[in-house]
Amino acid sequence: MYASVLSVALIGGDVRPVRVEAHVGGTTNSFKLSGLPDTALREAKDRVRAAIHSSGIEFPHRELTINLAPADLKKRGSDYDLPIAISILAADRLIRRLPRAVIVGELSLDGKVRRGGSSLGAAVMSARLGIPCLVSREHAAEVALVPGSEVHPIETLADAVALLSEGLGRMPMQPEPAAAENQVLPDMAEVRGQVLAKRALEIAAAGGHHILFHGPPGGGKTMLARRLPGILPLLDDASSIEAALIRANAGLGDVISPIPPFRAPHHTATRAALVGGGTGIPTPGEISLAHRGVLFLDELAEFPRSHLDALRQPLEEGRVLISRQGASQEFPARFQLVGATNPCPCGYWGDRRKPCRCPESARQRYRQRISGPMLDRFDIAVHVKRVDGDEYRSVDGESTEAVLRRVLSAREAQMARGALNRDLSDRDLTGLPISNIARVLLVQSLESGAITARGAVRIRRVAQTLADFEHSSVDDDHIAEALSLRGSW
Amino acid sequence: MSSEPTLLSPGRGGYPPGLMDLEKPPPIYVRGAVPSGVCVAVVGTRRCTRYGLEIAGAIGRRIATAGWVTVSGLARGIDAAAHRGTVEAGGRGVAILGSGLDHLYPRENAPLAGQLVGLGGAVVSEYPAATPPDRWRFPARNRLIAAMSLAVVVVESKLAGGAQITAVLAAEMGRPVFAVPGDVGREASEGTNQLIRDGAIPIFGAEDLIAELSLLTGTAAASSPSADGDIPESGVDIEDLPTLWDCSVKEALARLGRLEIAGKVARSGDLVRPVTRYSA
Numbered sequence: 143m144y145a146s147v148l149s150v151a152l153i154g155g156d157v158r159p160v161r162v163e164a165h166v167g168g169t170t171n172s173f174k175l176s177g178l179p180d181t182a183l184r185e186a187k188d189r190v191r192a193a194i195h196s197s198g199i200e201f202p203h204r205e206l207t208i209n210l211a212p213a214d215l216k217k218r219g220s221d222y223d224l225p226i227a228i229s230i231l232a233a234d235r236l237i238r239r240l241p242r243a244v245i246v247g248e249l250s251l252d253g254k255v256r257r258g259g260s261s262l263g264a265a266v267m268s269a270r271l272g273i274p275c276l277v278s279r280e281h282a283a284e285v286a287l288v289p290g291s292e293v294h295p296i297e298t299l300a301d302a303v304a305l306l307s308e309g310l311g312r313m314p315m316q317p318e319p320a321a322a323e324n325q326v327l328p329d330m331a332e333v334r335g336q337v338l339a340k341r342a343l344e345i346a347a348a349g350g351h352h353i354l355f356h357g358p359p360g361g362g363k364t365m366l367a368r369r370l371p372g373i374l375p376l377l378d379d380a381s382s383i384e385a386a387l388i389r390a391n392a393g394l395g396d397v398i399s400p401i402p403p404f405r406a407p408h409h410t411a412t413r414a415a416l417v418g419g420g421t422g423i424p425t426p427g428e429i430s431l432a433h434r435g436v437l438f439l440d441e442l443a444e445f446p447r448s449h450l451d452a453l454r455q456p457l458e459e460g461r462v463l464i465s466r467q468g469a470s471q472e473f474p475a476r477f478q479l480v481g482a483t484n485p486c487p488c489g490y491w492g493d494r495r496k497p498c499r500c501p502e503s504a505r506q507r508y509r510q511r512i513s514g515p516m517l518d519r520f521d522i523a524v525h526v527k528r529v530d531g532d533e534y535r536s537v538d539g540e541s542t543e544a545v546l547r548r549v550l551s552a553r554e555a556q557m558a559r560g561a562l563n564r565d566l567s568d569r570d571l572t573g574l575p576i577s578n579i580a581r582v583l584l585v586q587s588l589e590s591g592a593i594t595a596r597g598a599v600r601i602r603r604v605a606q607t608l609a610d611f612e613h614s615s616v617d618d619d620h621i622a623e624a625l626s627l628r629g630s631w
Numbered sequence: 632m633s634s635e636p637t638l639l640s641p642g643r644g645g646y647p648p649g650l651m652d653l654e655k656p657p658p659i660y661v662r663g664a665v666p667s668g669v670c671v672a673v674v675g676t677r678r679c680t681r682y683g684l685e686i687a688g689a690i691g692r693r694i695a696t697a698g699w700v701t702v703s704g705l706a707r708g709i710d711a712a713a714h715r716g717t718v719e720a721g722g723r724g725v726a727i728l729g730s731g732l733d734h735l736y737p738r739e740n741a742p743l744a745g746q747l748v749g750l751g752g753a754v755v756s757e758y759p760a761a762t763p764p765d766r767w768r769f770p771a772r773n774r775l776i777a778a779m780s781l782a783v784v785v786v787e788s789k790l791a792g793g794a795q796i797t798a799v800l801a802a803e804m805g806r807p808v809f810a811v812p813g814d815v816g817r818e819a820s821e822g823t824n825q826l827i828r829d830g831a832i833p834i835f836g837a838e839d840l841i842a843e844l845s846l847l848t849g850t851a852a853a854s855s856p857s858a859d860g861d862i863p864e865s866g867v868d869i870e871d872l873p874t875l876w877d878c879s880v881k882e883a884l885a886r887l888g889r890l891e892i893a894g895k896v897a898r899s900g901d902l903v904r905p906v907t908r909y910s911a
Contacts, residue, residue: 337880338869357900485900492900494868527870527901579697582842587892589846622888623881 143167145232148244148273149225150263151217152391154426154473155384155433157263157270161211162222164229168205177210180218180422189220190227193249197300202234216423221258223249224276227299228306237303241310243294244268244275245302253299257281262386262396265291274310276302286317287398289379327372327401328365330542337539339366342524342627344545347373348552349563349607352457352479352519354442357526358493363482366526367438368404370480372542373549374436376400381434384474388433392426403435405477409444417452417462417475424464424471429456432477442481443511450516453479457519478564481520483512493528521564521600522627552610563607571602575615580605583618587625601625636660636732636760649779652804657757659775662732663748665755666723671844672702672780672801674773674794675709675787680819683787686811686836687712688719690784693837695722699844700752702727702780704772705740709786709794714743717752724752727776729769731762770796777801782844784809784834788822795822798831807847809834862896866904
């Protein structure tokens with residue numbers, strides 16, 4: 143006898159349906175599992191058997207075949223325990239009329255449904271198909287935030303059997319605001335002085351520009367970077383769910399948050415941790431976890447150059463392709479890059495209060511650790527100076543809220559154009575208005591050697607953002623300011 | 632032309648600094664006031680074509696909108712067209728005469744001279760007010776036109792015209808010479824085409840000229856030409872620029888950008904330093 147239950151697999155930032163099919167027949171006692179399962183999934187057999195016993199239900203000692211379809215999709219993890227158990231019980235006619243529902247959950251040996259990684263995926267699938275889903279009670283309140291989902295919390299296998307047998311008659315879970323909405327982000331007003339860096343950060347936020355901070359240690363490069371998510375627009379529903387799905391896929395929980403993600407991997411992170419991969423089924427890396435948010439790479443020059451070069455394709459395309467023998471896996475990776483680096487090995491080059499001890503050759507070598515094409519990604523590069531005690535002379539800056547208001551206003555024009563300014567190509571830019579004097583200034587800076595042709599494109603992008611703040615077209619002041627936001631080091 | 636002309640001796644306040652480059656800077660009679668700022672001479676033949684008139688007018692207008700000063704000789708044809716363009720754009724211009732200030736020549740351009748003075752420009756001569764126009768004095772005033780200007784633009788000129796003389800004098804004084812190319816074989820373009828062959832920079836329109844001049848002056852066309860930043864030799868902290876210039880961060884950054892383009896300042900870390908370089 144046959145039954146099937148709908149479950150899900152998390153793939154990158156997306157969810158795919160997985161059908162768990164069970165067939166019960168014959169008289170020999172066997173339990174087979176097919177459909178590209180990983181180790182954790184193969185162990186499901188033992189957990190399911192024990193959980194069914196512990197729930198006081200008799201396990202069918204017959205020939206059991208479980209298949210996870212589609213067979214070419216690699217599945218992993220323990221979240222198929224519950225759908226496997228339910229499909230066995232339905233095939234054995236212990237549940238008579240199985241309602242259509244998406245089911246996920248790991249089973250403990252005593253029959254409890256545990257927190258697993260796919261609850262959010264189940265809720266998304268529930269909304270997409272317009273059918274209910276069953277998830278562990280622990281997650282239910284969070285994932286019920288997915289608009290259009292119908293989430294039923296369950297605590298035990300017996301609970302699930304009862305709920306399905308009575309045709310899901312109970313009231314579904316009411317969504318509860320996620321804890322993330324009350325999350326307190328660090329405020330811009332806490333950054334003393336650094337007027338230049340703060341302005342640069344605001345412009346970067348408005349145009350989505352990648353930004354590089356350079357300067358001596360203790361200058362507050364990290365402090366500034368951490369304040370970027372707060373001055374970025376909140377994610378819309380679809381984007382926050384996408385970001386949450388990626389986190390869930392990486393095993394980082396199910397919390398749906400509208401705050402753009404902020405990821406700050408250490409320079410000792412492996413390449414797989416950074417761009418995704420790992421043994422077996424590829425998992426999303428830091429760049430995908432930063433999707434629709436901020437990727438902060440502190441001590442940029444300390445990252446292995448090969449790791450940095452691996453960022454180039456994602457920076458270009460907003461996604462990363464993990465190639466594997468047989469199949470390759472794509473993860474979304476549209477992030478805003480914030481880089482921070484010391485200007486030289488000792489860190490004090492360009493600092494007026496403390497002399498730099500590095501020979502010029504050492505500084506050059508240090509600089510060259512970051513490849514030219516990588517440096518070219520940064521539309522904005524500013525020096526962040528060391529903050530001393532005497533910074534109190536400077537007035538306290540504006541709050542995150544005030545800055546965000548301007549950023550949102552500058553984003554309006556970009557939304558109308560359909561692209562962030564950082565994504566404007568040379569060709570896009572040709573179509574955008576720019577005053578004659580601005581053009582002259584641009585030509586002039588090219589001819590004077592102040593910028594390169596590639597630099598000119600970046601300056602035009604930043605100038606466009608400056609114009610967007612004022613809801614005007616690009617003029618010479620915008621070009622001049624954009625140029626000054628590329629401090630050399 | 633009601634106001635009395637003033638006599639300015641070399642080195643006195645208001646005396647055009649460019650004239651100090653002459654071997655013997657003459658005292659000059661001025662009606663109105665010679666504007667400070669970047670002066671650009673626009674000169675050419677009296678017997679010009681419609682093409683020449685149009686371009687001279689456009690250049691005069693564009694120099695005005697760039698905030699610079701047009702210098703010419705008030706003659707018929709190209710000179711008058713350039714002055715007229717400047718006046719149309721509400722800009723400042725200087726007319727340098729070969730006669731005394733009481734003898735505006737040609738008479739038909741007298742109103743134009745009045746407009747120049749009215750808009751903050753000046754009419755200048757090195758001769759006493761009553762000096763009548765004499766053909767032999769005109770080449771002499773050309774050296775004043777060349778000296779006063781940062782650069783000379785010749786729009787249309789015959790092979791042996793006064794504009795050619797101005798161009799040669801300018802080149803001898805190290806002023807860059809620009810020329811508008813014209814038809815081969817046309818008299819009014821023979822001079823300019825020859826200048827191009829001799830090394831003058833060909834320009835293809837007003838905008839082109841502005842772009843070239845911006846390179847020379849090191850300022851954007853719209854910015855005030857005197858903006859050298861007042862940055863002390865010892866350098867200044869980039870964070871202190873808004874205080875130094877008494878402006879917003881945004882304005883300070885834009886101004887810094889211009890100075891960088893002009894190669895007037897260099898940055899290392901948080902320090903902005905002036906770049907001292909040889910200037911002609």
